[in-house]
Amino acid sequence: MSTKPVPNMNDEPAPAGSVVLISPTNEVLMLHRVRTASAFPSAHAFAGGKVSEEQDGRVPPPGDPRRHVDSRAYRLCAIRETFEESGVLLAKDRTGQLVDLPEATRKKMRVAVHKEEVKFVDWLKEIGAEPELDALIPFTRWITPPGFPKRFSVQMYLYLLPLDYRGALDPEHDGGLEHTQAELAPPTEWTARALRGDVIMYEPQAYILAVLGQFLTGPGDYAAQRAALSSWLWRMPTGKTDHYTAQIPWADKVFCPVHVGTTASGKEILAMEPAGPELEGQGRGGDHDRVVLVNDWVQSSRHIEVRMRDEVEAEERAAGAAPKSRV
Known part of the structure; x- marks a missing residue:
């Protein structure tokens, strides 16, 4: 979600x-x-x-809050x-196991579904x-701010592959149609790359990875990491202040980032509550x-990090920069 929008105030967010x-x-x-890519070119994103x-199927029409x-x-x-x-198929067979397709079949059907030569649910039948609909964990929704050539209302989900999963997990890009690489890495590693500017990342990805990185910390007791994440996901309130957003469960949170100021070092500050x-x-x-x-577009990179608001406020006060920011 770039911080340099092109005016187009009447664009309805597309459901995604x-x-x-x-x-x-x-x-x-x-x-x-x-x-x-017509949206977020060269960026790293979730599938x-x-x-x-x-x-x-249909979603409610524009103007209906259920949309x-x-x-x-x-x-x-x-x-x-x-x-x-x-190429990762989140669907279970009659035995309750995730479907593990031969590579040739997987490649063929990815193309067929993408071209709408077959209907996805019909092929699964x-x-x-x-499809593993009930195994998806709703985890935030992101609405592109007004003023962009393309806007989306994206429902994000977490899907945790079983710890004992023994199927082929070899995600690969789609042959260059929309992506050139598919890679698995710990959330903390992705966050570090985004901060260094090694990858281009936008607010939804940076935020979600930073939050997950509190729990999914790399090699270790993977079950314990997941248990800590699961406990946190359902905990209320979700914040440490009395702000109304702390009473909104993670499944129902909606984000539309907005510029609220600039740090003393020149970084743009985006608020996450709207x-x-x-x-x-x-x-x-x-x-x-x-x-x-x-730190938007320094030498073709977009350095981005997620911080606690009170920490940033304290740093700005120490730098004597409070008047420059509405954080």
């Missing part, structure tokens, strides 16, 4: 679904978008894409797009499989406790 896929060793899958009415709420269409979209973009104009007055929102700092 995305999966934060977590491997048995608690690594997160990221895809490197092609530099010619996902726009809801297709033909493939996934921005988790539903079957969003879930099916997220699973279908994950398969198209990475043919092979005796069901839900966006489409949801104004509905009591929805994101996270008041954290902000995102962006």
